[in-house]
Amino acid sequence: xxxxxxxxxxxxxxxxxxxxxxxxxxxxxxxxxxxxxxxxxxxxxxxxxxxxxxxxxxxxxxxxxxxxxxxxxxxxxxxxxxxxxxxxxxxxxxxxxxxxxxxxxxxxxxxxxxxxxxxxxxxxxxxxxxxxxxxxxxxxxxxxxxxxxxxxxxxxxxxxxxxxxxxxxxxxxx
Amino acid sequence: xxxxxxxxxxxxxxxxxxxxxxxxxxxxxxxxxxxxxxxxxxxxxxxxxxxxxxxxxxxxxxxxxxxxxxxxxxxxxxxxxxxxxxxxxxxxxxxxxxxxxxxxxxxxxxxxxxxxxxxxxxxxxxxxxxxxxxxxxxxxxxxxxxxxxxxxxxxxxxxxxxxxxxxxxxxxxxxxxxxxxxxxxxxxxxxxxxxxxxxxxxxxxxxxxxxxxxxxxxxxxxxxxxxxxxxxxxxxxxxxxxxxxxxxxxxxxxxxxxxxxxxxxxxxxxxxxxxxxxxxxxxxxxxxxxxxxxxx
Numbered sequence: 001x002x003x004x005x006x007x008x009x010x011x012x013x014x015x016x017x018x019x020x021x022x023x024x025x026x027x028x029x030x031x032x033x034x035x036x037x038x039x040x041x042x043x044x045x046x047x048x049x050x051x052x053x054x055x056x057x058x059x060x061x062x063x064x065x066x067x068x069x070x071x072x073x074x075x076x077x078x079x080x081x082x083x084x085x086x087x088x089x090x091x092x093x094x095x096x097x098x099x100x101x102x103x104x105x106x107x108x109x110x111x112x113x114x115x116x117x118x119x120x121x122x123x124x125x126x127x128x129x130x131x132x133x134x135x136x137x138x139x140x141x142x143x144x145x146x147x148x149x150x151x152x153x154x155x156x157x158x159x160x161x162x163x164x165x166x167x168x169x170x171x172x173x174x
Numbered sequence: 175x176x177x178x179x180x181x182x183x184x185x186x187x188x189x190x191x192x193x194x195x196x197x198x199x200x201x202x203x204x205x206x207x208x209x210x211x212x213x214x215x216x217x218x219x220x221x222x223x224x225x226x227x228x229x230x231x232x233x234x235x236x237x238x239x240x241x242x243x244x245x246x247x248x249x250x251x252x253x254x255x256x257x258x259x260x261x262x263x264x265x266x267x268x269x270x271x272x273x274x275x276x277x278x279x280x281x282x283x284x285x286x287x288x289x290x291x292x293x294x295x296x297x298x299x300x301x302x303x304x305x306x307x308x309x310x311x312x313x314x315x316x317x318x319x320x321x322x323x324x325x326x327x328x329x330x331x332x333x334x335x336x337x338x339x340x341x342x343x344x345x346x347x348x349x350x351x352x353x354x355x356x357x358x359x360x361x362x363x364x365x366x367x368x369x370x371x372x373x374x375x376x377x378x379x380x381x382x383x384x385x386x387x388x389x390x391x392x393x394x395x396x397x398x399x400x401x402x403x404x405x406x407x408x409x410x411x412x413x414x415x416x417x418x419x420x421x422x423x424x425x426x427x428x429x430x431x432x433x434x435x436x437x438x439x440x441x442x443x444x445x446x447x448x449x450x451x452x453x454x455x456x457x458x459x460x461x462x463x464x465x466x467x468x469x470x
Binding site: 098099101102133135136137138140141142143144145146147151155158159 | 228230231232233234235236237238239240241246248283286287290313317
């Protein structure tokens, strides 16, 4: 018993009759129960938040967070969120995708037209447009693009054509 | 005062000196990389830490990507042809095996992207940019310079001077044949002629013309210094009519490749000139050479 107290390093502790192995086992058990308690608290929080969201205090209690309850709905919501809501976001995207830093601050008329069209598109059409443009982008990030002044207009016209093509997807064609 | 202002502006603008130094590097690079024509762009690219030249269905003519181990050059091609064209160019860096329709454009694009690597310090990897480009004017200047350096890589002045040392270089067919040998467009050859030593330039005017929707337009023009005061309105982008309008010339739907015309100059002086174009000048959407020489 004394040996055990010395090992514990606490002369004022309640005397224990457990030997070293048993003490270690007990300590492990206590740790496990503490972590279980922590996890159950988190689950309670998730359940409460879920109930609040539902605004239904009589709903069947659930210990699962929303993501686990209905993962496809959340994914679909994420997928269907619009990629570009502001024209500046479109300028930013074009500027980065085509290594044209100046179009972000001084967008040409055709790009302005494209950005306006894009922000009016629905999420599905925007996603389709994003993947269509992506098909024309190389794997590595471009730092310089060969683009003569005439070709700049050609690029933006092509982007406008693509936006028109995908607009049919959500019936928002102008 | 205006000259001081001009001098101050000149010292502030770093692009002319960057351009001159890049041209020197480009000339030396071609001279030490095989020295054969058409220029093998794969060998030049390898010297500039370009790890791969890849054809891809881009929306622009080409692009340059920087990686930890060097650069990747991308060139535009039709959807689904990328892998084959990439393999073809890897086997033959002159681009001779590429389809005729894209051969010259692809070569110029690759040369242009190689020119962009001149703006990087290659002594360490990843390559570090030598200057920061934020202003649109700086980017435009860089693009113009890269076009010129691309021309130098494809047609260095020392090679062009050697070619022009003998014979009649105001013969449009001969010029066309030279462009074919170097695998460059007529426009590139004309633009490079603008930059050679004035004494070497053929004594006349050389223009690259393209028929756009029936109207022939000058794409590039190179003038011998003795002709500088003549045909001042005949510039790149202007209609060919600023240089010549003759219904018998093939370029205007006629059946003659060469016509003579007397032109009144300042001081009531009259001079006779010969205007000659290539036989293909009647074709639409094709470029052709048109030359002007004094007959007296």
